[in-house]
Amino acid sequence: MTKKNITAERLASRNKLSKAYMEKMITVCLFLLIPTLLLVIFTYIPAAEMVKFSFEERDQFGQNVKFVGLENYKTVFTTPEYFAAFKNSIYYLCGSFIQLGLALFIATILCSKIRFANFFKGVAFFPYMINTVAVALIFRRFFQKGDGITNTDGTLNSIITLFGGDPVKFLSTEGLVNICLVFVSIWRYIGFDIVMFIGAIQSISPDIYEAADLDGANRFQVFRYIIAPGIRPIILLQMILAVKGAISVYEIPFIVTGGRFGSSTFVIQTTETAFKFQKVGLASAMAVVLFLIIVVVTVIQKLVLKEDK
Amino acid sequence: MNTKFKRIAAMCTAMVMTGAVLTACGSSSKDDGADTTTAAAGETTAAANGDETTAAPAGDSDTGLSGTIKVLHHRTDRDQDGTMAKLTEGFNALYPNVKVEYQSFTNYADDIATMMQSDNYGDVIMTPQALKQADLPNFFASFGTYDDLSQQYYWLENYSVDGQVYALPTGGTASGVLYNKRVWADAGITALPTTTEEFIACLKQIKENTSAIPYYTNYNAGWCITQWQSLVVGASGDPDYNTKLLTEKTDLFSKGSPYDAVYGTLFDIYADPSLHEEDPMTTDWEGCKPAFAQGKIATMVLGSWAISQFQEAAVQVGADPADVGYMPFPNSIDGKIYSVSSNDYMMSVNKNSANLDAAMAYAKWFCTDSGFAQNEGEISGLKGAPMPDTLSSFDELGVELFVENPCPAELTGKFDEIAKASEVDPWGDASTNYKFRMAEAAFKGEGREAYDKIAADVNAAWAASRDEILG
Numbered sequence: 038m039t040k041k042n043i044t045a046e047r048l049a050s051r052n053k054l055s056k057a058y059m060e061k062m063i064t065v066c067l068f069l070l071i072p073t074l075l076l077v078i079f080t081y082i083p084a085a086e087m088v089k090f091s092f093e094e095r096d097q098f099g100q101n102v103k104f105v106g107l108e109n110y111k112t113v114f115t116t117p118e119y120f121a122a123f124k125n126s127i128y129y130l131c132g133s134f135i136q137l138g139l140a141l142f143i144a145t146i147l148c149s150k151i152r153f154a155n156f157f158k159g160v161a162f163f164p165y166m167i168n169t170v171a172v173a174l175i176f177r178r179f180f181q182k183g184d185g186i187t188n189t190d191g192t193l194n195s196i197i198t199l200f201g202g203d204p205v206k207f208l209s210t211e212g213l214v215n216i217c218l219v220f221v222s223i224w225r226y227i228g229f230d231i232v233m234f235i236g237a238i239q240s241i242s243p244d245i246y247e248a249a250d251l252d253g254a255n256r257f258q259v260f261r262y263i264i265a266p267g268i269r270p271i272i273l274l275q276m277i278l279a280v281k282g283a284i285s286v287y288e289i290p291f292i293v294t295g296g297r298f299g300s301s302t303f304v305i306q307t308t309e310t311a312f313k314f315q316k317v318g319l320a321s322a323m324a325v326v327l328f329l330i331i332v333v334v335t336v337i338q339k340l341v342l343k344e345d346k
Numbered sequence: 347m348n349t350k351f352k353r354i355a356a357m358c359t360a361m362v363m364t365g366a367v368l369t370a371c372g373s374s375s376k377d378d379g380a381d382t383t384t385a386a387a388g389e390t391t392a393a394a395n396g397d398e399t400t401a402a403p404a405g406d407s408d409t410g411l412s413g414t415i416k417v418l419h420h421r422t423d424r425d426q427d428g429t430m431a432k433l434t435e436g437f438n439a440l441y442p443n444v445k446v447e448y449q450s451f452t453n454y455a456d457d458i459a460t461m462m463q464s465d466n467y468g469d470v471i472m473t474p475q476a477l478k479q480a481d482l483p484n485f486f487a488s489f490g491t492y493d494d495l496s497q498q499y500y501w502l503e504n505y506s507v508d509g510q511v512y513a514l515p516t517g518g519t520a521s522g523v524l525y526n527k528r529v530w531a532d533a534g535i536t537a538l539p540t541t542t543e544e545f546i547a548c549l550k551q552i553k554e555n556t557s558a559i560p561y562y563t564n565y566n567a568g569w570c571i572t573q574w575q576s577l578v579v580g581a582s583g584d585p586d587y588n589t590k591l592l593t594e595k596t597d598l599f600s601k602g603s604p605y606d607a608v609y610g611t612l613f614d615i616y617a618d619p620s621l622h623e624e625d626p627m628t629t630d631w632e633g634c635k636p637a638f639a640q641g642k643i644a645t646m647v648l649g650s651w652a653i654s655q656f657q658e659a660a661v662q663v664g665a666d667p668a669d670v671g672y673m674p675f676p677n678s679i680d681g682k683i684y685s686v687s688s689n690d691y692m693m694s695v696n697k698n699s700a701n702l703d704a705a706m707a708y709a710k711w712f713c714t715d716s717g718f719a720q721n722e723g724e725i726s727g728l729k730g731a732p733m734p735d736t737l738s739s740f741d742e743l744g745v746e747l748f749v750e751n752p753c754p755a756e757l758t759g760k761f762d763e764i765a766k767a768s769e770v771d772p773w774g775d776a777s778t779n780y781k782f783r784m785a786e787a788a789f790k791g792e793g794r795e796a797y798d799k800i801a802a803d804v805n806a807a808w809a810a811s812r813d814e815i816l817g
Binding site: 097118180208209295299314315316 | 481
């Protein structure tokens with residue numbers, strides 16, 4: 038083989054390589070195109086618009102737009118009522134940690150060899166798929182205290198009376214209403230946590246369980262030394278999402294009580310500012326503030342929990 | 347490292363998305379799937395006909411109008427039961443070449459606001475109430491001058507700018523109290539109350555003598571409490587009441603003021619657990635209609651628009667629709683009781699419509715000759731039209747039903763501006779609204795001091811915004 042030939046071959050192979058590389062790049066780009074486009078159109082552009090709105094005074098129809106600089110932010114930070122709504126987030130924060138613990142427990146059980154595991158997975162995930170409006174109807178009925186004329190006691194009060202207790206106005210009592218809503222929230226979102234945990238647990242190699250079995254580890258030891266460390270990143274992610282969810286809780290209280298009886302949250306106040314008082318600029322500023330609060334809390338959480346590499 | 351970055355990116359996305367609820371795209375996600383768009387099937391035809399219709403500019407002879415117009419409205423029930431389709435037949439008898447399509451929205455007010463960010467918001471629409479009066483010409487075509495049209499229609503004042511009218515009334519309602527005649531008679535009440543004290547005494551009498559719930563708050567449906575607001579101007583007996591609030595700068599709440607008469611009564615009823623339902627947070631609007639017809643509920647504050655719905659419910663459960671009675675709010679002034687009539691949704695025409703003339707013809711026909719208001723038991727927006735049967739009791743009681751006077755031009759839109767800026771929002775149903783604060787203070791048994799405190803807060807917030815806006 039002459040030298041010239043080798044060079045030509047090399048060149049050819051290099052061309053071939055770069056051609057393959059190009060093809061791969063094109064495929065990747067094409068696959069990414071649509072999701073990226075959707076993300077940009079429906080998330081980043083609206084979010085950027087929102088930041089712009091937060092420096093303006095405008096109504097729901099995009100009329101009477103006026104640049105006001107930091108005026109909206111000044112209003113947000115000088116109105117203590119807005120931040121008072123965060124006290125309800127504490128209920129949801131406590132609730133979300135109960136939810137995580139419970140989800141982890143159920144996920145661990147469902148991953149062990151039990152009968153009908155798939156059926157129970159389905160049962161646990163089911164509430165997550167129900168339309169929120171239906172959820173509101175279900176729980177209005179569940180927590181209802183009947184008057185015996187137009188309606189009867191709901192499920193919970195029926196059980197309470199069965200055991201000789203007195204029915205309670207769960208949703209019409211301040212304080213109690215938040216606990217009920219946290220319960221609804223746990224019921225609705227726990228399925229998602231369970232599925233995430235199951236996925237993580239199942240990605241642990243079965244060899245390790247086998248080895249543990251041979252070594253005579255009991256269930257708790259398996260959880261403590263194999264499962265927990267194995268799914269640590271998912272647990273940390275879920276914790277961050279839980280805190281984020283507690284700060285920005287909106288859907289459940291909005292549809293079940295409309296924020297009444299002291300169940301309002303910051304996001305409910307934000308939407309009301311935008312759509313009931315026609316102060317879209319101010320509401321955008323509130324949303325940006327919420328976003329910043331979540332970023333700060335997440336960073337702090339990351340630093341405190343310090344994920345090991 | 348890479349996965350960590352991805353996770354953070356995913357989280358940022360999640361957070362941004364929460365924020366995005368606020369921007370244009372987000373407003374419909376609020377109700378999450380509750381929106382029903384009934385005319386989905388019709389949309390393709392609209393698109394197909396679009397070109398052809400723009401090609402033929404409207405403006406040929408009156409009967410020769412042609413094209414396709416799209417009507418956006420809030421009455422999903424009337425779309426589903428075929429009432430709208432039937433209406434179109436009447437319209438097509440006059441204008442056979444105009445094709446009318448309907449699209450109705452459960453969450454109309456928010457959805458239409460979103461659509462109005464573009465030029466594409468149907469041809470004929472129900473005028474959004476949240477839109478500022480001064481902005482009407484930015485969106486809608488003029489029907490003509492106020493001087494001409496006000497001879498023919500009521501309630502144009504709040505929908506006119508610079509002497510031009512941008513919306514016509516589809517109908518209107520009177521303010522008052524819905525009551526079950528049979529239950530009230532069973533309780534031994536022979537004459538309807540003429541004062542608020544008598545009204546509460548009647549409710550107590552119903553509690554003692556019947557098994558019905560004297561007053562149903564319907565508190566869970568947030569909008570139900572806003573019905574009390576419609577009583578205020580009627581309780582004043584003064585067609586210039588709202589204007590005087592601005593010119594004379596009176597407080598909303600003071601001893602014996604219309605606001606005090608209305609909301610003081612609300613507070614007293616809500617504060618007495620024996621007068622209303624057991625658990626206000628789990629009430630059910632659809633369920634209360636048959637319960638009312640069956641005599642399980644005696645009284646509710648609702649506009650007269652509700653009468654026909656409750657009569658329909660009575661027929662459905664085999665009760666007597668004649669039991670559905672309607673009376674004015676019993677706050678008599680010098681021995682006379684007043685009620686105010688006000689407009690329901692108005693109708694406007696998109697100024698960007700490709701078939702402007704056909705759209706105009708439809709809107710005028712709908713508000714004048716369609717008979718929609720009569721069928722719904724509403725007050726016709728046409729001056730001189732007979733009162734609906736649903737309000738026949740007002741004649742018997744000698745109630746004076748009046749329409750508010752237009753406010754002076756320089757004060758146009760100021761009331762709404764103050765209402766939103768101060769967040770007092772008399773018509774609003776935000777969770778922080780004074781109506782909810784009063785109701786919850788009453789439910790909790792906090793007593794009249796709590797009411798006075800809320801009233802004082804309202805006065806202060808209102809006065810501050812009023813003085814800032816009016817100078």
